[in-house]
Amino acid sequence: MKEQIAQWLARDPDPVTRKELQDLIDTGNETELAERFSGRLAFGTAGLRGIVGAGPNRMNRLVIQETATGLGQYLQDTVDLATQQGVVIGYDGRPDSKRFAHDAAAVLTAQGIKVYLTVTVAPTPLVAYGVTALKAAAGIVVTASHNPPAYNGFKVYWGNGAQIIPPHDKGIAAKIDKAATQPLTLMDLQEAEHQGLLVWLDDEFYSDYRDTVQQSALLQNHTQPETVSIAYTAMHGVGAEMAEALLADAGFTQVFSVAAQREPDGSFPTVNFPNPEEPGAMDMVIAEAQKHQATLACANDPDADRFAVAVRTEEGDYKMLTGDQVGVLLGHYLLTRVNPEESLVGTTIVSSSLLQKVATAVDAAYYQTLTGFKWLTNVAMQKQSDSNRFLFAYEEALGYTVGNMVWDKDGLSAMLAFAQLTAELAARGRTVWDQLEAIYREHGLYLNAQVSIALSPDSPPIGDSLRQQPPEEIAGRNVIRVDDLKTSRRQYADGTVESIDLPASDVLIYFLEDESRVVVRPSGTEPKLKCYYEVVEMIDQVDTLEHAAQRAQSSMDELIRRHQNSLTGMTAD
Incomplete structure (x- = not known):
């Protein structure tokens, strides 16, 4: 050495x-x-x-x-x-x-x-x-x-x-x-x-x-933008100047930037971790929103490729939307701006399945990729055609791209699209929460969660163990299909086998009889198992969203608890 x-x-x-x-x-x-x-x-x-x-x-x-x-x-x-x-x-x-x-x-x-x-x-x-x-x-x-x-x-x-x-x-x-x-x-x-x-x-x-964004056919919805107020933070990154310019170009006159976080500063003095997903990272922009009673509290991460938003509730406080909720709202909205039958939208295997449900309902083409925006955009280029033009893709980790201006995450144009969606809803006397509920009532309430599980350092490769003893049920729910991306094989409960057109990756996806889903992805670098869970709760006409959300959360809690217990022999003490 x-x-x-x-x-x-x-x-x-x-x-x-x-x-x-x-x-x-x-x-x-x-x-x-x-x-x-x-x-x-x-x-x-x-x-x-x-x-x-x-x-x-x-x-x-x-x-x-x-x-x-x-x-x-x-x-x-x-x-x-x-x-x-x-x-x-x-x-x-x-x-x-x-x-x-x-x-x-x-x-x-x-x-x-x-x-x-x-x-x-x-x-x-x-x-x-x-x-x-x-x-x-x-x-x-x-x-x-x-x-x-x-x-x-x-x-x-x-x-x-x-x-x-x-x-x-x-x-x-x-x-x-x-x-x-x-x-x-x-x-x-x-x-x-x-x-x-x-x-x-x-x-x-x-x-x-800036001009390209301003001229984008997907970003021409100028329905009363002056009625929507927006608190914004660049989180000590490089997005403020462009974000403010794009919003101003589109007619949003009530934009309030968090002054203490507006200028680039690589020491990030006001946040412990400059990631909008981290607890506390959005505190200052939400405080700014409260000061102005703003409709939205928006953030870009420091390089402005991600977008996060908290939305004002009826009670006057602010609640963060998940990456999946933003993705579904944007996807649903953009599909109304075009002919959906000629459009292509996509997500990753660990993102919510709800966008697929939305796309299928309007005959839009849908695709799914491995985790990572590199796959979302490269695959989109391969799959798009004159009859299926690429419209939108997202991943649950706050990454979105609107149209083909940028073939990567773009937190700037995504924020503008979300602001325009919010303004259009406001002009009809509706809120973002109303729209989300309407989507849930039509397609089902999709709830997603991720849990990382530590494994014993000396345990055998967990993916191999799961393949040797494939579960027939998880949390009392029958497994009706297993996608094994390592072998590129999809197997149904009746024994039918199909091939999967995705790059090989050590991922197992279990589809359950009640539309729930469990994705298991062993880490390649440390003794850790990443598990992604999805449950679906239908809402009938007399049901309240609150009760449906409670049922979904109970179902999620049980699914996570029982699935993790089933892995007890493989996990660390």
Whole structure:
């Protein structure tokens, strides 16, 4: 390891991380050194993400330069016109993001690859948009999204504007490993600009995205927007300026930003965890909403690719919608804006099944993918056609995309669509809660939950155990179908077997006789089992939503308790 550390010190261009590493050496911190040099950050379909610091197992300038070198070489080997098409690069407001983005640009231009670099921070959706708008070969966003302050990341888009999927992830990773053993070449950015290899994406680029959203056929519903008031937070991220502009363009005049969270600040001083899903993260925007009696309390995560919302209730307080509830409301609404029989909508295998029910009722095409927006968008591109145009996709973790402007999560256009949905309802004397109840009454109340279960470290692979002894019933409910994504086989209770058209993944999905569903996904990196549960409660005409929700929750509680008990022999004490 000493030789490895010495080589790293000799290559590291950053005096800050060189000093950090030298201090670890001088203090004899063998444990920390071993952890940082036990391997390198794995490059996968989400690119890189990790804690900022010295060493190959951290995010730092050397890792960025090696990664960009590998990416550039892979692009030139794979894409015929990669050097001319170029790479779009943007970055968020974390302390190292601009430096990392500039390093990536310096590496790629040194390889003769044209780079389009944002002049300042940019929401992640703008970079995804820029890849297709500029017909680039790839895109890079330096961001750790909603991770804690210590993190940063390097996210890669392919030329289609979507996140990379296999085999590109492995191909790039192999090139990165090779680059880590070779001298690195960088070009001064002024020289790159002089040679025509560097193009700065200035206000015109940001305005182009704004204009595209403004002109989107799906976002033309201007029904009394001035009647809806919106409290908003960028959560110390980079979304505020664009979010406010898009809402203003659409006629929303009552928008109140949380001042303390409006400007980019990578230390996230007012939130413990800058993820709208985390307890307490929405407190300040809800307080702002209460101050103005706003209709909605909206949030983007720090890179503005996710959207979260709390909605004012009849009692005057605010209640968060789940990602599934927002997804179904948006999907249902957008299907009324188009001819549904010519539309395509999608979700992931762990998201609610309710959107499929809604789509089927209006003869819209529906598709389902593995977890992750990279699948939702790449599969959408494959499945769409002239007769089934892509309309909308979402995943339960607050990710939504409206139309084909951005082939990734876009929390900005999703917020605008939700605001327009709310305004249309208000013009008819209805609320978001009224609309959700109407959907539940038509299709059933779908309740979803996720539970992670710790396993004994020495337990055999739980997926294999479940396959050897497949349950015939779960929580007293007969299993009528099992989808095994590892074997790509779907088996019904009567023995009928079908193939599944999804990439192989260690996931088991149990469909129960009462329309409940259990998804079991063993973690590939730690002794943990992720279980996703869904129950469906029908509501008759004389039933109240409150009573139906209570029944659904009781059913959910029993399903979770009994299913987890059935796994007792496999879980840790």
